[in-house]
Amino acid sequence: MAEAASAAGAPKVSRLDRRKARTRQALIDAAVRLIAEGRGDRASIAEITEEADIGFGSFYNHFDSKEQLFQTASEEVLERWGQMIDRASAGITDPAELFAVGTRISGRLGWTHPEIAGFLAGGGLDLLLDIPRGLAPRALRDIQAGQESGRFTVADAEIVLSALAGGLLGLLRMCQRHPERVNETTVDELAEAELRLLGVPGPEAARLVALPLPPTDTW
Secondary structure, three states, rough: OOOOOHHHOOOOOOOOHHHHHHHHHHHHHHHHHHOOOOOOOOOOOHHHHHHHOOOOOHHOOOOOOOHHHHHHHHHHHHHHHHHHHHHHHHOOHHHHHHHHHHHHHHHHHHHHOOHHHHHHHHHHHHHHOOOOOOOHHHHHHHHHHHHHOOOOOOOHHHHHHHHHHHHHHHHHHHHHOHHHHHHHHHHHHHHHHHHHOOOOOOHHHHHHOOOOOOOOOOO
């Protein structure tokens, strides 16, 4: 009875609201594809709405400008990816293992989620480091936790984060251009090198990247 009452009291979503939500998501998905394909900077609003398969006038019902759309798309994609890594690494408390898991999962984007890999590679370091949600804040949190616990010996967390983000982007771009040269071993070698850069001893870094990866849910 309580469940029925709760369901009865839940606000109903109208057909119009559902249509608005689908249109907004279509615009965000179009922005992600355009950035992934390297066409984001050149795309006009007319091209975006054509890519989204919606009417031109519908754009301004959701966003004031192309820049606002791309900012929103970037925040939502990075946050969703960050939440996926959070779920995969739930229960892990060691900052070094958390960092290894996040890097190893993200490095596999080239074949697990190629569109997201293209989106990150197309957006570059500004996308990864300047968006206040998503991957960078989580990586910075783990680096700082590692500093506090003595797992990491780097002096400046933000500087080393820039270097680590550059390594991930370079790998994703290589996977786009030369997919035959990037595989799970390549990704794990990058994760091991980045752990060593953070100050983790070589044998310990190798042990961490050899651990089974936790499963990830669907995008």
